[in-house]
Amino acid sequence: MIDSDRDAVRAIRSGDREALAHLVQRYQGRLFGLVLMMVRRPTAADDVTQDAFVRAYMHIDQYDEGRAFYPWLAAIAVRLSQNWLHRQARTTGREGVALEDAPEPASDAQALDSLIASERDQEIWRAVAALPSGERTAVILYYREEMPVRDIAQALGVTIGTVKTLLFRARRHLRVRLEAAIAIEETGP
Numbered sequence: 146m147i148d149s150d151r152d153a154v155r156a157i158r159s160g161d162r163e164a165l166a167h168l169v170q171r172y173q174g175r176l177f178g179l180v181l182m183m184v185r186r187p188t189a190a191d192d193v194t195q196d197a198f199v200r201a202y203m204h205i206d207q208y209d210e211g212r213a214f215y216p217w218l219a220a221i222a223v224r225l226s227q228n229w230l231h232r233q234a235r236t237t238g239r240e241g242v243a244l245e246d247a248p249e250p251a252s253d254a255q256a257l258d259s260l261i262a263s264e265r266d267q268e269i270w271r272a273v274a275a276l277p278s279g280e281r282t283a284v285i286l287y288y289r290e291e292m293p294v295r296d297i298a299q300a301l302g303v304t305i306g307t308v309k310t311l312l313f314r315a316r317r318h319l320r321v322r323l324e325a326a327i328a329i330e331e332t333g334p
Contacts, residue, residue, distance in 0.1 A: 147164055147167045150167075150168065150171070150213075150214035150215075151210055151214075152164075152167075153165070153167040153168050154168075154205060154208055154210060154214065155210075157202065157205050158205060158206065165198065165202050168198070168201070168214070168218075169198055172214075172215060172218060173194065173198075175215070175290075176194050176197060176198075176218060176219065176222055177190055177191065177194045178289075179219060179222060179223075179285060179286075179289070179290055180193045180194050180197070180222050180225075180226050182270070182273070182274070182281075182285045182289065183223070183226040183227075183230070183278075183281065183282060183285065184226050184229050184230060185274060189229055193222060193225045193226050193229055194222065196225055197218060197221045197222035197225055198218075200221050200225070201217075201218050201221055204221075216292055216296040216299075216300065219286065219290060219292065219300060220296075220299060220300030220301075223282060223286065223300045223301065224300075224302075226282075227278065227282070230278055268323070268326060269319075269323065272319050272322040272323055272326070273285065273315075273319065275322065276315055276318055276319070279301075279311050280311050280312075280314055280315035280318065281315070282301065282311075283297060283301070283308055283311035283312050283315060284312065284315045284319075286300065287308075287312060294308050294309060294312075
């Protein structure tokens, strides 16, 4: 029986292909959410998420069991997401996709107080989605995925100082965007 990520990794390494199902079941939703925040298209996020699991399976021998599994998997997904964004930029002449292509949350099932509380979160994540790719990725990994700066640096293939710079710039950009949004709200239409 597979009780932990390490057990699943060991089983995969010993030839048990079914052990991957444990990791997929445990991390698919979380990984999909991460990728969707980056690529902003559900079908692309689904493809990238699936590809991340395939790549993890193919390169499972490179995983260091002394570290947590999810950051390693997230690093794979981040790189694949960045590759997808770069391909989009080359074919469309712009980075990523329009914000209106992102799925809207299902509001029918939400209570009114939940809608009000989530409006602020949605506003913040819309501002995050508008950040340049590197800043957006750093913010998502740091705040949403709660990854340490060291792991983010490893996932992005940059130095710790670069991640700190990306986060600093992102906070500055977010502050400006959110202050502007608040000012517009206060003045009204």
